[in-house]
Amino acid sequence: MLIAVIAGCEIGFWVVLAAGLAARYPLRMRRTGAALLLCVPLVDVVLLTATVIDLRGGAAAGFRHGLAAAYIGYSVAFGHRMIRWADERFAHRFAGGPPPRGRPAHGRARTRHEWREFAKAVIATALACGILLLLIALADDPDRTRELTGWTARLGVILAIWSLWPITYTLAPAKPKKRPAQRPTGGPPPR
Template identity: 40%
Template sequence: MDTFTELFGTSPLIWAILGAEAAFWILLFGGLAVRYLLRNRRLSTIMLIGVPVVDLLLLTFTAVDLAGGVEPNFSHLIATIYLGFTIAFGHSLITKTDAWFAHRFADGPAPAKKPKSGPAYVRAAWLEWRRVALAVGIAVVGLLAMQVMVGWAVPSSFAEANEDVIWSMALRLLLIAGIWLVAGPVYATVFKSTPATDTTQRVSPASDTLSNHR
């Protein structure tokens, strides 16, 4: 608990982030359970609409906290990154979870398996990176907005930026996006664009004919 306090301070924002995360999964699984188990589509829709509302509330809470004169700390950075992630990946998570619920409880089709190679794999890798880029973009914009609220200042050097809590996080996020680009879609395009060959042992016609005579 002491380490937690040292890392995030005593700001209630970190608890708001944890509450938003819990609310996300409760509304998601609860809404889908209501839809497929209780067959109440209207209530389910209302609960799922609550997912982006939670993000809006967290964004408002973060802005109010900064407007109150609180110096930006790690909890504000986490809040910004969390918002970027949920906005970029939230719809995809809801869609995949919905497909699983429909298959498990409503005789829906089985969710498609993620391809391991080939053009479909490359497309999936690029789509995933675009979501990462969107999440990073939203987070960086949020960080810059945070910088404006506390007083706009552009570091004069990389070393100075690395010492600033806001600019250093923005640089790290951009670095993560760059590494993900190379290790994800670029790697997939270069090394995984060809579909995997079928290594299943095939029986030759002669062997098949021989086995039929036995």
């Protein structure tokens, strides 16, 4: 049941986000759009509530509870970026806004971008681990929550793998691609 709630929350995130942006731009209902966008974090509250109810109801902690904690942590840490990403595209498409910004392709800007994303992953991992500890405390039964302690190690492995990107871009920053030299126009080709 909890896996279905997690899937429903992911779908709900995108539905509420799309509804808020549709109200804001194509329908020109700015206040309604803003109100809907403010409801996006409620999806995480629904998932956290469902997870706590499941554990407090006597369910043994399993993969689904750890996944819910990880989903909430990453959703909180990266949710604002996802909303901004979608907002830029809607504004460009429906309100004549500037073209969406992409991530930097190379150089120091790309390295800073990768470190900022890694910092968000650290925050997401810390939030997820905090939620796991909260769930363990609420269940108050070490036998039922053993699976949740294993999730902290999984999240640590994910964070360690994620750290490879900013480290790689720091040690060997991407360079701009060289463009082929252009021939002068108007004369015969060089021999």
